[in-house]
Amino acid sequence: MFIYVLSRRKLIITFLLLIITIGLFSLSQHMLSIPSLVRTPGTYYMSHTQEKVVALTFDDGPDPIDTPDVLNILKAKKVRATFFVLGKAAQENPYLLKRLINEGHEIGNHSFTHNYPQSKFMVEMSQTDQVVFEATGSHTYFYRPPRGLVTKTQLETIKQNGHIVALWSVDSKDWRNPGVKQIVDNVMRDVFPGAIILMHDGGYQRSQTVKSLGTILDSLQNLGYRFVTLSELKSLDSEMK
Numbered sequence: 001m002f003i004y005v006l007s008r009r010k011l012i013i014t015f016l017l018l019i020i021t022i023g024l025f026s027l028s029q030h031m032l033s034i035p036s037l038v039r040t041p042g043t044y045y046m047s048h049t050q051e052k053v054v055a056l057t058f059d060d061g062p063d064p065i066d067t068p069d070v071l072n073i074l075k076a077k078k079v080r081a082t083f084f085v086l087g088k089a090a091q092e093n094p095y096l097l098k099r100l101i102n103e104g105h106e107i108g109n110h111s112f113t114h115n116y117p118q119s120k121f122m123v124e125m126s127q128t129d130q131v132v133f134e135a136t137g138s139h140t141y142f143y144r145p146p147r148g149l150v151t152k153t154q155l156e157t158i159k160q161n162g163h164i165v166a167l168w169s170v171d172s173k174d175w176r177n178p179g180v181k182q183i184v185d186n187v188m189r190d191v192f193p194g195a196i197i198l199m200h201d202g203g204y205q206r207s208q209t210v211k212s213l214g215t216i217l218d219s220l221q222n223l224g225y226r227f228v229t230l231s232e233l234k235s236l237d238s239e240m241k
């Protein structure tokens with residue numbers, strides 16, 4: 001009986017240890033994939049600078065309704081940003097790519113469809129680069145993987161393809177549509193000199209993003225921040241000079 005109890009207890013302990021190990025492993029994998037929690041090594045997510053400068057980035061566009069609204073606000077406030085476009089959306093709205101370039105913004109690559117088997121990620125990246133090149137005459141340099149997920153092997157392949165993986169350091173969480181005030185608060189709470197701010201101008205209805213943008217720009221400007229494109233932000237990085 002005693003032996004039975006002991007082995008049963010051992011079994012339970014072993015089982016618990018196994019659960020804890022699996023839990024810790026999946027947590028570490030999860031954290032690796034969320035750049036706002038863990039800064040993934042080998043990616044570009046901020047600039048080391050004392051200057052009050054930030055880069056606004058917009059993902060998942062261009063969208064025929066929300067992108068023009070975002071662009072009108074940026075134009076009125078004389079702010080330039082970086083747009084991580086989806087090749088498919090860009091192909092359907094090439095005039096918006098031209099407008100982005102004409103108004104001084106930078107275009108980054110955010111895959112072709114946003115939803116693809118991992119084996120296709122290079123194909124998707126090249127397709128989007130081609131669409132951008134055909135519309136603007138320029139190739140993309142920064143690549144932002146959908147949801148910020150990237151493996152070490154992919155990082156290396158992307159680098160060899162002449163791109164840099166750009167993530168972010170401040171998540172507005174506008175993708176959740178949490179309300180205009182919350183989007184503003186998320187940015188203002190986490191902002192710092194050299195930050196890359198994540199927002200969205202496509203992929204879903206983005207009226208909350210549009211409504212929060214003016215307040216975010218005014219609030220950051222009141223704190224003394226100026227806005228630059230990702231390439232400009234990178235050139236200000238003291239650790240990359």
Ligand SMILES: [Zn+2]
Pocket residue numbers: 059060110114146147
């Ligand atoms: Zn996205």
